[in-house]
Amino acid sequence: MNQITILAPGLIGGSLAKALKANGFTGEIVGWGRRESSLNKALELGVIDRYSLDLSQAISGAEVIVIATPTLIAAEMLKQLAPLVNEEVIITDVASVKGNLLSVAKQAFGTVPANLVLAHPIAGSEKSGVAAAKADLFVNHRVIVTPTEQTNPQALQTVKSLWQSVGAELVDMPVDEHDKVLAATSHLPHVLAYTLVDALAGNPEQQNIFRFAAGGFRDFTRIASSDPTMWHEISLANRDALLTIIDEFSAQLANVREAIATGDSENILGCFNRAKTARDKFAQMLEQQQR
């Protein structure tokens, strides 16, 4: 491969570029973005080889285009790319939601392009920006790819190979399932953490409430320190799946509330015990994975 163009090389896109170079990729990595200062930084750090602020110039000659912008801008990029690319170019992304991008692609290209391979690396950091990029960010992390029936198998293999070369573990998943799973394990927890902290912080009677919070609260609310703009975009992009799982959770919470209200020990203990068993199993799995 001679050229990969990364749209908005920040934490994720920049880490991919660094990782590719560290793992023997000898082609050129070209950057595109809105802010020249970020692109200059990426250039100085050796993350990219050159850049252009002009999208058509930046993608000219690229065999693969990686959309590494935030979620809603990724949809915008698909629209801008539609009139510029020929059908041989492989387009991929790193966004947290896939269904909305598939819809936008259908509209923008008339049909979902065979060489569009949506992908989602399950890796991140509270940090952002190209200065935080790390060559080993994806090692032993999962990357979910969501091919459709229209996807060109060769394009799929090319995108998988890129991620495999940087140490990631690839998993295939239908778009709908991806969006449901991520709504449950990532988007809902963020909504709950933001909602809880906002509810407590907004209570005028309890100005000093956080003074009496301990380590459990710190861990539980850590994700409420994440980037609000990014999570606002993800919430809207994955609206349908997120609303469904919010409703499922709310119904379950209403059950537990009822059990507490009526002193129904069996149901309270049932819920808490099942949760502990599942959580302990998850923690064990995560530990083995990280070894």
Added chain:
Amino acid sequence: MNQITILAPGLIGGSLAKALKANGFTGEIVGWGRRESSLNKALELGVIDRYSLDLSQAISGAEVIVIATPTLIAAEMLKQLAPLVNEEVIITDVASVKGNLLSVAKQAFGTVPANLVLAHPIAGSEKSGVAAAKADLFVNHRVIVTPTEQTNPQALQTVKSLWQSVGAELVDMPVDEHDKVLAATSHLPHVLAYTLVDALAGNPEQQNIFRFAAGGFRDFTRIASSDPTMWHEISLANRDALLTIIDEFSAQLANVREAIATGDSENILGCFNRAKTARDKFAQMLEQQQR
């Protein structure tokens, strides 16, 4: 002081005993419990000086009785102590909920005893049992005491001095406020974490859902690995305050849900931004406290 009797010296009671000895307490520390094996372990570890399985023998001669049992058993202990103690003995505890103990004390003693000083050390661990007891568990941790108008100031001072001698920072708070604050910062987060993990684990379509969960989910759900029996007891003991804050949280979640459903960016961003600001401030406060 010549003698302190600790009822059920496990993680918290055992740590208090160890800490008192490490900080120059020269009186005798006597243990009482239901399982002789635990008391023997406490004796072997030097946490207590002697023990009795008979409650009246164990408390005979004690100037201070510390109820260190789980929440609901603490209420039971107050009933058992009522006919056994004279009014000069100071009774204190370490339970996570105070209102229920105050009610039980009123019933058991006819009136709230002047020498009953309810206290709650905000310290703990996922571990439990006397083997996990540590002499420095309370250093720089807060202990909330909840005196009433009837509380004997000298008894209050004695209990405060015990905790201060082991490095804790004392805070006075009315019983109602204590139970509200803890419902919000500790009991509700546990209920939410248990409910979420149970809801996700119970979904038959998503057997492998946890395979795709990452670090944020691990932190968010860590407290769902806590002891289910203990948290079941706390949920029932603090029922009224917990139901109130569950309802406040549910109403707030319904607002956020509505904002996501209608694409109301202003409200979503408002919630997420306020939460991030409050959470970052809390994290900063916690860091300064731990220095």
